[in-house]
Amino acid sequence: QITLKESGPTLVIPTQTLTLTCSFSGFALTTGGVGVGWIRQPPGKALEWLALIYWDDDERYSPSLRSRLTITKDTSKNQVVLTMTNMDPVDTATYYCAHSPGRKGPFDSWGQGTLVTVSS
């Protein structure tokens, strides 16, 4: 059974950097094809894909947010970390991590999400 869980701050000050950790179990991020992605959802709004990292360290980013995002993995800890710089109130959202079983694949397992509020 695949499980994922996001952790990180619930409140971020504008201009600060957000660091979120996705801890997972039930799969290995060393298995060919597998990826872990981050998706966010502002309150009452649609889903927005942010970034994804594959088993082979291939990193993919949303073109509109690429300059602010970094995704890394620690296979020994079964964790994926997302950092987003220069946070703004419009970045207030629930942030999800999710498992993808293959290249360009869907997200077939999701974490519960973590709400991040950006406010001074």
Added chain:
Amino acid sequence: EIVLTQSPGTLSLSPGDRATLSCRASQTVYSEYLAWYQQKPGQAPRLLIYGTSNRATGIPDRFSGSGSGTDFTLTISRLDPEDFAVYYCQQCAGSVWTFGQGTKVEIK
């Protein structure tokens, strides 16, 4: 970047009705990279359909997907009370994933 436009924005139906949700892409989408998700309030999205027409594990057969090119459809043959939720289509092209804005299926 491919933009996905879902219609209608809201669908008001009764249990037992048939629901037809549309997802239109701004460019041709490879069918194998088109998926649908269901999201209920306070919950994470759940994968329903992948590769345009393949049901994910545990998804009832009242859910079906179809389409090709730029036009895709999610059909719920007979709405169960648990099916009232928001539905999103999603695609991947050039290693960029995009989601539609969602269709809310509400009880009439």
